[in-house]
Amino acid sequence: MGSLKSLALAGALALGASAAAQAADLAYAPPPPPPEPLGLKGTITSGVYLRGDIGVGVQSIGKYQQDDVTQYGGSFFGGSKSNAAFFGGLGIGYRFNNWFRADITGEYRGSSSIGVNDTIYNPFARGPQTNTYKGNLTSLVTLFNGYIDLGTWNCLTPYIGGGIGFANNRIEGLTDQGIVYANYPNGPISPTLGSAASGSKTGLAWALMAGVGYEVNKNLTLEFGYRYLNLGDARSGRITNAFAAETYAPLKAKDIDSHDFRIGMRWNFGDPNCCGTPEPVAYAPPPVVRKY
Template sequence: MGQTRSIIIGLALLLGQIGGAAAADLGLPPPPPPPPCVGCDSPWYLKGFVGAANPHVDDISSELFQTNDFQVFHNDIKSTPLFGVGIGYQLNKWFRFDVTGEYRGDASFFAQDRYPGSDGFNRVDLDVPGAFNPGTNEYTADIQSWVGLFNGYIDLGTWHCITPYVGGGVGFASISVNGLKDVNVPNNSVFYAANNTQTNFAWGVYGGLAYDVTPSLTLDLSYRYTDLGDASSGRVTAFDNSSSYKSLNINNITSNDVMLGVRWKFGCCGAQPAPMPVAFK
């Protein structure tokens, strides 16, 4: 049996050589070689992501707050979707970097304050010049922002195609306050603000998990704490033009963001299939 197998293998090798020579005599091209790469030979990647932004505001203020004892008892920016893209570079198996840009959709802003009124002597006496009634303000606006960050990540090792990582980024946030309205019901007054956009230094810290679906495709689930800085409206004017103030300031906007992304690596090809085994009887 062993002698028969040796004869068959020898004949197969001989026929392969004869076939190759015959093909060359006929002017036929040789069969193409297998693709040279296995895995990815480029460190560059593209990424896209979507997510939910959950912002928080520390406080609000205006120049009017210097004239009376204002008490802010509510302020909030509602959650909104975010969408982003980026391009990155995998330095080695541990470190990578990318630049991202994202749009954070219109988010509703609400705030309320109240003040006791004043005549300059902690008494409400409207016969005194400059005195004003107590009241309460209800503010509403739309908040819109663009964020650009340069990010660095540390990949903490890969197990069963899953790679946990941590990271951080610095960049800018451009925040627009649009359509601000200030309603003071006790004093029958409504103020409207001009739209305004403010650009700030921004930063964030990341934690996430990446899953390698193929050598070229990675799914990415991450959390980011983002500090966007401050925002402010334009000048705020009464509906009857009787008075105005400089702006409403929305101080220290931060956000807890949850994102799902996809990374696509350049220059990737899959592993080559193994040749079918030859069975001998």
């Protein structure tokens, strides 16, 4: 009986030691990985970025001016003052933090039609004369822009901004078709025809803008936006009469502006993930527990 009791006591001690060892193993399980840092979902870290934009603008001309028309007491009427212009641009910028960024952009605005009519008194023909001007307007625009991002919700970041710079506006292919009523009202009617070489004018440009960015990932953001752009003035070259050895003052387009609708993208280079795979995080191994 004594030996049976001894065997039972030894078995109980062995079972207790095994349970204690298993409990020790459970107490030292590997810790879970640390949670991701808190922050706005989709927010891109600051850094250098490239941008590209395309869009269409509804351009308007405030008024037309031509010195000969003014000199002889004429006036402009009718014609085209608003036309669509397609544009594309590139830029480089820097995002300083989650709410402010700035960039410099350059864009080309494609040809848009311009045109207007005038009526003047022609002192040489002693009668009225009407003219119809038609041409094309193109622009090169450089802007220094600043933006305020208004916070990110579900990867969408609304923004507002403004820009200032300069625009080079060029009038090309200008023609001047007219009719002269000599010795009005009983005199003959004769056509006139003129053309102008290309002319350009560079001046101040400025913009106001608003839109929303969609952050596809930590590096790529798509933008959809509206922009009001003031382009300044444009002018043609001097107008040459096709039937006589005469030249006239250039046609001027004043107070050009545009309501632009843009689609763009930004590629951010400031995030470390863009330059390589981040170093893996090392975790301390669990302590070794000797089992008895």
